[in-house]
Amino acid sequence: MLRFAVVGGGILGAAVARQLLLTDPGASVTLFEKEADFALHQTGRNSGVVHAGLYYTPGSLKAQLCRRGGGMLRDFCVEHDIAYRMCGKVLVALDEQDRARLAGIADRAQKNGVPGVRHLSSGQLRDLEPHVAGIGGLHSPTTAIVDFVAVTRRLAADAEARGAVLRRGSRVTGLRNRGSEAILTAGAYEGAFDQIIVCAGLQADRLAMAAGDGTDPRVVPFRGEYYRLRAEKRDLVRGLVYPVPDPRFPFLGVHLTPRVDGEVLIGPNAVLALSREGYRRFDVSGRDLWDIVRYQGFRRFARANWRTGLAEVRGSVSKAAFAAAARRYVPQLVDDDMIPGPAGIRAQAMDRAGTLLDDFCITTQGRILSVRNAPSPAATSALAIAEHVVGVAAGER
Ligand SMILES: Cc1cc2nc3c(=O)[nH]c(=O)nc-3n(C[C@H](O)[C@H](O)[C@H](O)COP(=O)(O)OP(=O)(O)OC[C@H]3O[C@@H](n4cnc5c(N)ncnc54)[C@H](O)[C@@H]3O)c2cc1C
Numbered sequence: 275m276l277r278f279a280v281v282g283g284g285i286l287g288a289a290v291a292r293q294l295l296l297t298d299p300g301a302s303v304t305l306f307e308k309e310a311d312f313a314l315h316q317t318g319r320n321s322g323v324v325h326a327g328l329y330y331t332p333g334s335l336k337a338q339l340c341r342r343g344g345g346m347l348r349d350f351c352v353e354h355d356i357a358y359r360m361c362g363k364v365l366v367a368l369d370e371q372d373r374a375r376l377a378g379i380a381d382r383a384q385k386n387g388v389p390g391v392r393h394l395s396s397g398q399l400r401d402l403e404p405h406v407a408g409i410g411g412l413h414s415p416t417t418a419i420v421d422f423v424a425v426t427r428r429l430a431a432d433a434e435a436r437g438a439v440l441r442r443g444s445r446v447t448g449l450r451n452r453g454s455e456a457i458l459t460a461g462a463y464e465g466a467f468d469q470i471i472v473c474a475g476l477q478a479d480r481l482a483m484a485a486g487d488g489t490d491p492r493v494v495p496f497r498g499e500y501y502r503l504r505a506e507k508r509d510l511v512r513g514l515v516y517p518v519p520d521p522r523f524p525f526l527g528v529h530l531t532p533r534v535d536g537e538v539l540i541g542p543n544a545v546l547a548l549s550r551e552g553y554r555r556f557d558v559s560g561r562d563l564w565d566i567v568r569y570q571g572f573r574r575f576a577r578a579n580w581r582t583g584l585a586e587v588r589g590s591v592s593k594a595a596f597a598a599a600a601r602r603y604v605p606q607l608v609d610d611d612m613i614p615g616p617a618g619i620r621a622q623a624m625d626r627a628g629t630l631l632d633d634f635c636i637t638t639q640g641r642i643l644s645v646r647n648a649p650s651p652a653a654t655s656a657l658a659i660a661e662h663v664v665g666v667a668a669g670e671r
Contacts, residue, residue: 276301276671279458279465281446281481282473283307284317285422285653286645288429289660290471295436297664303438304467305430306460308445313426315551316475317653319618321531321539323514324348324358324418325651328365329526332385335634335662340651341387343658347420350657354432356424357534363417363514364399366408366603372518376412379518383414390415405510407605417514421534422653429656446474449485451640456485469667472644476550476621482644487637491623491646492569494630495550495562496525498542499590500615501597503530507611508538510604517603523582523630525620526650528599539615540600545586547619555590555617574628623647634659636666643667 278301280291291305309315324344330337351358367373376393383391394402394411402413434440441460448459449470456470474481479493503510510530517527525544532538546566549559566572576583588595597609623631623646634655635647643666645659652659 276469277467278303279456279467279470280305280473281449281458281470282475283309283312283426283430283440283442284315284473284475285313285426285429285656286473286648286659288312288426288433289656290473290663291438292429292433292436293657293660293664295433295438297668299436303433304441304465305433305438306441306444306446306458308443310443312430312442313423316618316621317426318423319553319616320422320650320653321529321542322419322422322533323363323531323654324420325654326363326383326388326414326417327386327651328379328383328388328391328414329519330382330386331632332382334632336632336651336655337386339634339655339658339662343655346657347425347654348418350425350428351420354428356421356428358418358420359534360416360418361513361532362413362415363516364394364403364406365412365414365516365518366399366406367410367518368408368602370409373410375518375521376410380412388414388416403512403515405606406515406603408603419514419532419534446481449481449642451486451642454641456641468641469671470642471663471667472642473648475648476619478621478644478646478648479623482637482639482646485639485642485644487639487642487644490571491625491631491635492565492571493550493621494566494569494572494575494624495547496544496620496622497547497617498544498620499555499617500539500541501593501612502615503538503540504611504613507607508532508536510606510611511538515603528596530600530604540596540612541615542618543586543590543596544620545590546583550619553617553619569624571624571626571628575624575630578628620649622649636663638666638670641670643670
């Protein structure tokens with residue numbers, strides 16, 4: 275009987291634990307999560323969008339696993355009666371530069387096999403979203419919304435029903451290879467496993483390095499802040515309304531996001547987080563900050579992108595600036611329509627050259643596999659990433 279440990283109870287860890295048991299029902303699987311419950315970090319603090327696969331480089335892991343994972347997620351939600359709504363999304367072009375970029379995105383969408391994507395004239399855009407202004411747009415009818423926390427809890431419960439042991443409140447403090455085994459330490463606990471799969475999100479680089487993996491890439495935390503739309507203004511949008519993303523960055527820009535509970539979020543922006551898991555604006559962690567500033571890759575990134583960074587900080591500290599960004603698409607929106615909402619922190623991997631890693635990244639050190647970069651759309655893709663990771667793990671045995 276093979277013994278597996280999975281570290282991290284976000285959507286990826288829960289999906290991997292379940293997938294290990296789907297693949298080998300006789301395996302022993304233990305899931306370690308440091309918090310008292312699952313999905314308290316990225317998975318529970320995101321936009322809740324099931325991406326259709328428009329943006330990603332054809333052939334990349336992101337492109338393949340987003341398409342496959344999105345379909346698997348839909349089936350999972352139907353099977354387990356989890357709220358899932360295919361509300362569609364429009365990308366709004368404000369000027370000719372946006373329109374040219376939309377042509378590139380439409381081309382990628384087609385190469386990635388995303389169904390139903392079509393260009394919109396300004397009139398067609400208004401028909402779909404009467405309160406949204408733009409010179410044109412792109413419509414993706416299959417983009418959806420879901421409750422990723424409910425999905426994660428269900429995945430973990432399903433893994434447990436198949437025999438997994440769920441250890442909440444169990445912080446993994448050490449990982450090492452020992453001969454043909456991998457040893458995991460969590461405080462006073464020590465266990466030997468045939469393989470350990472680490473899906474630790476914002477702590478991914480630290481645990482990978484503890485396991486003897488390389489120091490590159492590092493996690494650089496980018497905070498994403500949201501406002502909520504007042505209840506009486508929720509009908510300003512019918513579906514998801516996105517700007518055309520700046521191709522230099524992996525973030526998609528401030529968007530309007532209906533949620534499955536009826537709420538509408540506006541955000542997220544992208545500002546450097548001074549604490550990896552501190553969700554209040556002025557949370558600072560000395561260790562996290564020190565890791566950022568001493569990292570050569572970050573210093574290079576900061577030199578190249580300080581102007582964009584300052585603009586994002588302005589939007590972060592000024593509600594008026596944040597509202598102005600959203601008002602470009604929804605002219606009727608006024609500052610008072612927005613009330614402060616939640617914040618999430620993205621675990622974005624960066625290499626020594628200061629480049630933000632675009633694709634998902636998995637590394638192996640002996641019997642320990644680490645998911646080192648799983649930013650958006652990793653929640654959408656989780657079930658397919660789990661299949662992929664479990665396949666890679668099998669190849670390493
Ligand atoms: C603001 C924001 C918006 C986003 N929007 C979307 C979206 O709309 N759609 C989409 O598909 N994706 C979106 N994403 C990305 C998505 O949320 C992540 O890609 C996904 O949640 C990653 O899942 P994960 O399980 O790897 O990480 P996490 O959810 O962060 O889980 C990692 C887990 O590991 C645990 N852990 C860490 N260290 C240890 C340790 N030492 N011992 C035990 N446990 C440990 C943590 O406590 C945590 O629970 C967004 C992300 C953010 C931040």
